[in-house]
Structures are given as structure tokens and as C-alpha cells.
Amino acid sequence: MAEILDGKALAQKVRQEIKEIIAADPLLSARPPCLALLLVGDNEASTHYVALKAKMAAKVGINTREFALPAAVSESALVATIEELNNDPAVDAILLQLPLPAHINTPKMLMAISPKKDVDGFHPYNVGLLHMGLSGIQPCTPRGIMALLAEYKINVSGKRALVIGRSNIVGTPMAALLKRADATVTLAHSKSQNLRELIAEADIVVSAAGKAGLVHGSMLKSGAIVIDVGQNYGSDGTLCGDVDFISAEKKAAYITPVPGGVGPLTIAFLLKNALELRLGNDQEK
Numbered sequence: 001m002a003e004i005l006d007g008k009a010l011a012q013k014v015r016q017e018i019k020e021i022i023a024a025d026p027l028l029s030a031r032p033p034c035l036a037l038l039l040v041g042d043n044e045a046s047t048h049y050v051a052l053k054a055k056m057a058a059k060v061g062i063n064t065r066e067f068a069l070p071a072a073v074s075e076s077a078l079v080a081t082i083e084e085l086n087n088d089p090a091v092d093a094i095l096l097q098l099p100l101p102a103h104i105n106t107p108k109m110l111m112a113i114s115p116k117k118d119v120d121g122f123h124p125y126n127v128g129l130l131h132m133g134l135s136g137i138q139p140c141t142p143r144g145i146m147a148l149l150a151e152y153k154i155n156v157s158g159k160r161a162l163v164i165g166r167s168n169i170v171g172t173p174m175a176a177l178l179k180r181a182d183a184t185v186t187l188a189h190s191k192s193q194n195l196r197e198l199i200a201e202a203d204i205v206v207s208a209a210g211k212a213g214l215v216h217g218s219m220l221k222s223g224a225i226v227i228d229v230g231q232n233y234g235s236d237g238t239l240c241g242d243v244d245f246i247s248a249e250k251k252a253a254y255i256t257p258v259p260g261g262v263g264p265l266t267i268a269f270l271l272k273n274a275l276e277l278r279l280g281n282d283q284e285k
């Protein structure tokens with residue numbers, strides 16, 4: 001039976017650390033980190049996530065400013081809002097919740113955010129630092145996953161890691177971080193033809209495909225480390241990951257549950273990124 005990788009517990013620990021750092025520092029207490037949250041339109045999931053981000057920020061002593069822009073907002077109006085926040089010395093960190101409506105050019109908006117306030121690490125400058133192995137703000141979910149592996153003293157060096165899904169939010173930065181940690185990385189995606197074989201060979205499987213039941217225990221190498229980033233909702237509204245947990249738990253050495261695995265880490269590391277931007281610090285390698 002696999003050991004459960006408890007993301008919820010690590011997220012709680014990280015939030016507690018952030019809270020204590022802010023409370024113990026007179027400069028931070030006097031002028032807490034300020035995170036601007038930009039929501040465009042009324043996508044149900046995005047609205048929920050932004051509200052949750054604001055609530056969790058408040059719990060650790062990070063201030064937020066929320067901006068709800070209509071779905072029909074023009075690119076120029078959105079850029080104007082972003083630039084105002086870039087130029088506001090009271091704002092340390094800017095988050096533009098994705099996805100954006102189809103008429104908006106997402107990369108253009110991400111490039112409008114100052115790399116110094118880019119709390120998601122989505123600006124090409126920060127993406128470049130990540131891929132060069134240099135210090136910089138790292139995307140929250142992959143950063144959280146690396147921290148979870150470290151928490152359980154799982155050394156990825158030399159291991160075969162398979163990342164399923166190539167999004168700029170999770171899959172691609174995840175592959176970059178695993179490569180930086182000396183894993184041998186394969187990045188699979190919806191066009192990959194031999195996924196079964198790739199899964200069978202992997203010591204570490206990170207599934208971020210958004211497809212319930214994609215990874216079954218019978219496909220896994222015995223003793224694999226399984227990280228499930230999937231957030232899929234069944235017809236009855238229940239949340240499940242990409243991995244068939246019951247079968248995978250029997251074959252894996254370590255596994256993240258859904259919920260309670262990767263999900264809570266995203267917001268915890270968003271808050272950590274916001275604090276680090278406030279402090280003007282970059283992360284260690």
C-alpha cells in the first residue's frame with residue numbers, strides 16, 4: 001500500500017510559516033504583502049478560486065485587492081488595469097486568473113504584468129529563468145509539488161519522471177523543475193501515442209491532463225511515485241483526479257489523494273510567492 005503524500009498538511013505548515021514570518025517582522029506587519037487578484041468574466045471555477053485565494057491570503061496576513069472585470073472587457077482596458085497595478089508601489093504581486101475569455105490574447109496580458117510582480121511566474125522573463133535553472137518566481141503548483149516531494153525526502157535525481165500534460169501552468173514548468181532536480185524527464189500530452197508504455201517505465205508519474213481515470217494502477221511500475229494534479233468533476237459534482245486511486249494505491253510507493261493532495265499546495269505557494277515578491281527575494285535554486 002502506498003504512503004499518502006499529504007498536501008493538505010504541507011499547505012497548512014507553509015501557511016503557518018508565512019503567517020509567523022509576517023507577524024514577527026515589524027516592517028511586514030506595518031506594510032503587509034499586497035496581492036492584486038484580477039478576475040475577468042464570471043467563470044464559476046475561476047470565481048471560486050479567486051475568492052478562495054483572497055480568503056487564504058487574509059488568514060496569513062496578506063492583503064488583497066480584488067478586481068472583477070466584465071467578460072467583454074477590451075484588451076486595452078485590461079492592460080491599463082495591469083499597468084496601473086505595475087506602477088502602484090503599494091502592490092507587490094499581481095495574479096491574473098486564467099483562463100481568459102477567447103477574445104483576449106492571454107500571452108499578451110501575461111507579458112503586460114511586470115516580471116517583478118508576476119506572482120504566478122507566467123511572464124516569459126520568469127519562464128526563461130526557470131528553464132535556464134536560475135532563481136526566480138516559480139509557478140505555484142509545480143513549486144508545491146517539488147516541496148511535497150522534498151517534505152517526504154523523495155529524491156528525484158536520476159529517476160525517470162513522466163509528466164502528462166504540457167500546459168504552461170503545470171505540465172511544462174513541472175517538467176522543467178524535475179529536470180533541474182536531475183530527473184530524466186518525459187513530457188507526454190494528448191498527442192502522445194504510447195502513453196501506456198511511458199507510464200510503465202516511469203518511477204514518477206505527474207498527471208496533469210484533466211482526464212478522470214487516465215492512469216490506472218495496472219499501468220504503473222511497482223513502487224512508483226504518483227502525483228495527481230487532475231481536478232475533474234463527476235456528473236454528481238464529486239471531485240476526482242486523473243488517477244484511479246483505489247488501484248494505484250496498491251501499486252505505488254507514494255501517492256497524492258484528490259482532494260487533499262496537490263490542490264491545497266497551489267494556494268499555499270501562491271502566498272509564499274507573494275511574500276517573496278514583497279521581500280524582493282528570489283527563491284534559491
Ligand code: GUN
Nearest residue numbers: 095096097098099120169
Ligand atoms: N488557473 C488555473 N490555475 C491557475 C493558476 O495557478 N494561476 C492563474 N493565474 N490562473 C490559474
